[in-house]
Amino acid sequence: MRHRITTSAFLLGALAFGVTACSTELGEAPADKEAGADHGAIANAAELAEPRLGLTSIDPTGAVSHLDLLDESVTDIGTVGEPEAMTTDGRYLFAQTADGIEIIDSGVWTWDHVDHFHYYRAEPRLIGFVRGQGETTVATTNLSTAGGTGLFFPDSGEAVLLDTEALSKGEISEKFRISTEPGAGMVVPVGSFALVTEGTGSSASVVGYTAEGERTGLVERCPDAAGTITTRVGAVIGCGDGALLASVQDGEVAVERIPYPADATAPAATSFDNREGRPTVAGLAGDEGIWLLDTREQSWVLLPAPAPLVEATAVDDDDEHVLALTEDGRVLVLDGGGSVIAETPPLVAASIAAGHLPVLIADQQRAYLSAPVERQLHEIDYADGARIARTFTTSTEPALTAETGR
Structure with a gap:
């Protein structure tokens, strides 16, 4: 599971922003299923030169939309039941409703081929409904x-x-x-x-x-x-x-x-997060620190908590960055030993105080932090002194949103 996001955890308004990698399409012809075997291709999908990143959101009434972060276009996908929470794997959104799980396909995805990647775009759509009762645990692969x-x-x-x-x-x-x-x-x-x-x-x-x-x-x-x-x-x-x-x-x-x-x-970790697919994952060790699990080395390391924390994710880059969100709303950039090497000002203090836990997502170059109560979305360059690269003000009601296309 990548991210389980609860209602009010992320806002999407009239926001649109550039991304660090621009997308150039190789062609709109339908992908050949046989030629794309083991590479993530499907019929009627275009293969791209770069990931086609977007924000796919569900508003409180169940309306689903997709914002393309390259050309700023917005696509209305349809309507699902009123969402209570949402889990994503970076392509599909699994929306928790009163009667089960509704599944949405954002239409953008990346296939990890270890030494290289394949990127695709197809038409987004509502897939359907899986009946079941209770707060569902969703587990996905890469x-x-x-x-x-x-x-x-x-x-x-x-x-x-x-x-x-x-x-x-x-x-x-x-x-x-x-x-x-x-x-x-x-x-x-x-x-x-x-x-x-x-x-x-x-x-x-x-x-x-x-x-x-x-x-x-x-x-x-x-x-x-x-x-x-x-x-x-x-x-x-x-x-x-x-x-x-x-x-x-x-x-x-x-x-x-x-x-x-x-x-x-220290207490055991009960959830894990990382930059998608990377070998090292992070999980909070209660209020004592951050557990880092290196699945390649099959080893644990406990980083001390430099402040009370509510969330952590392992970037697992060459500099072994770890990102953490503090109870007072700051994003900390830690090195592999747990030392704070950079931090933001308090960005989401009001959201945390109101019980609306923000979502902290790391990709290869930037981190994204939602600010539900503040109605903002922050883009953070964690490798450049935790610099706030962009801040976007939103204008709609709270929504469940995922970065898709990775």
């Missing part, structure tokens, strides 16, 4: 045209794995729907398999399933399971005693356990 997408409905205990390739064609297809014990849980896609949490508290575990919903025989203990994210190395599942790292090896799911350091006393 691929928007292959594999699976996991939904867990806590009120009923239903674990659902969606076919992501079908989503890319505008269809909803459930690979499986399994009944488990009601309560918090996760369905974490791993290649053509999935890991499903079972049990709660100290007795929780994760169980392997095939795409057809058959148990694989894999069972791994994961006390107090909470939080998941996918990196280039594999899928991370947070546990009270560390994390599980799952990947497909020789056609089977392999799970490696990454325990917290033996002398660790």
Whole structure:
């Protein structure tokens, strides 16, 4: 999961801003499915030279729109149910409503081919609805045209794995729907398999399933399971005693356990965030600091908290930047040892005080911070002394918004 955004967490008004990488289209001809195999291409999508970044938003009434950050055009996509929260993987928006999850395709995405990238644009659209009850946990991968997408409905205990390739064609297809014990849980896609949490508290575990919903025989203990994210190395599942790292090896799911350091006393991370796909992820260690999990090295590092924090994300660039949002509304830029090397003024103090947690998103060059109560969106150059590169004032009611196209 990239970002779970609650109502009032992000505003979209009459804003439009330039991006650091401009998009040049290679052609509007439909992509050849066979030629695009394993590269993220689908029929009727144009391949681009650069990512076509945008802001896709859902207003409080359920109206969905997409702002193209290159040409400043706005497309009205349609209307969904009144949203309560939203999760995104950078292409699809999964809107929580009273009766389940509504799925929107922003129409822009990036395919990570490790040593290079492919960028695409297609028509945005409303895909459809998945029925379920409760505040749903959504788990995605880094691929928007292959594999699976996991939904867990806590009120009923239903674990659902969606076919992501079908989503890319505008269809909803459930690979499986399994009944488990009601309560918090996760369905974490791993290649053509999935890991499903079972049990709660100290007795929780994760169980392997095939795409057809058959148990694989894999069972791994994961006390107090909470939080998941996918990196280039594999899928991370947070546990009270560390994390599980799952990947497909020789056609089977392999799970490696990454325990917290033996002398660790800080609380476990219960959510993770990073610059999309990067190996290192960040999660708050209660009020004591920031846990950094390097999935490539399979190691944890605890950075001390320089101030009370509400959010953190790992940029995982050459300078090992980590970004953190403080309770008084400042964005801190930390180095790999936890030292503050730059910071902004308080930008979102009123939002935090009102309980409207802003969203902090990092990409390769900039960070974006929403200011719901202040009705602003800040673009921050974190590598240049946390300089506020642009600030945009919004004029509409609060909306759920995601940066899409990455």
